[in-house]
Amino acid sequence: MHGYLAITRPVNSVIAGLAGVLGYLIATGTVRPEAALLIGIVALVTAAGNTINDYCDAEIDAVNRPDRPIPSGAVSGRGALIYAALLFTGGVALALVTNPLCLGIAVFNSVLLVLYAVRLKGTPFLGNLAVAYLSSSIFLFGGALAGAEGLLATLPVAGVTLLAMLAREVLKDAEDVEGDRAGGARTLPMLIGVPRSVTLALGFALAAVVLSMLPVFRWWGLPYLLAIGTLNIAVLFRSAGVRGCDTPACVRTSGVTSTLKKGMFLSLLVFTAAAILC
The missing domain is CATH 1.10.357.140 (UbiA prenyltransferase)
Known part of the structure; x- marks a missing residue:
């Protein structure tokens, strides 16, 4: 058993x-x-x-x-x-x-x-997208229990999770190009190269930052803006080290996948606190 x-x-x-x-x-x-x-x-x-x-x-x-x-x-x-x-x-x-x-x-x-x-x-990429959606949809599922309005209320956190997960998934594949190639796998960085994959991932991360600001205008106010804004600046600053990377070793050394993981966790704390307090 x-x-x-x-x-x-x-x-x-x-x-x-x-x-x-x-x-x-x-x-x-x-x-x-x-x-x-x-x-x-x-x-x-x-x-x-x-x-x-x-x-x-x-x-x-x-x-x-x-x-x-x-x-x-x-x-x-x-x-x-x-x-x-x-x-x-x-x-x-x-x-x-x-x-x-x-x-x-x-x-x-x-x-x-x-x-x-x-x-x-x-x-x-489709595999990366599936993983990102499945992770983010858990929040949609929870919100959906409260009906259509609940589903709508969880769109920002689900969207942020989707985009941040996409960024992290692409960067993880960029880190593992050598091993994936040896194992016969096919990943996005193997098709378009590490530099383009890094650029794409940073684009997803930036989109997540922009989307995280949506609740400022629709549900929450200044306290949320200060908290999420500070977190966003910190994550973007720490992630900037991956810019210009053209090898898997460079991506690994940047530590950006760890930064994105911590950023997602902290953003969930901010969303939760704002939902309760604001």
């Missing part, structure tokens, strides 16, 4: 569920008991996605990660496939007791998780 638990990445799945609750909090400024449904739905769908991903990566993991549940024999390939189907079914079934918006997102994301594992993961 331990293998079936490990294959779902339970900690990551629960954290994803909590992010759904955070989306609801940002949308409404409060948390009601029904928001607990979000944890279960998101955790089940995320666990299913992790399981189907391991199923599709079984041959690669047999070489690179033989300790994982399928290569180690703790979970059979057929067992993983059935398990993923049950988890997806459980997540979507639980979404039936929410509302049509949440149900639609749950179904769409379930299909996309399968498509990502089967096809998109090895597709340049």
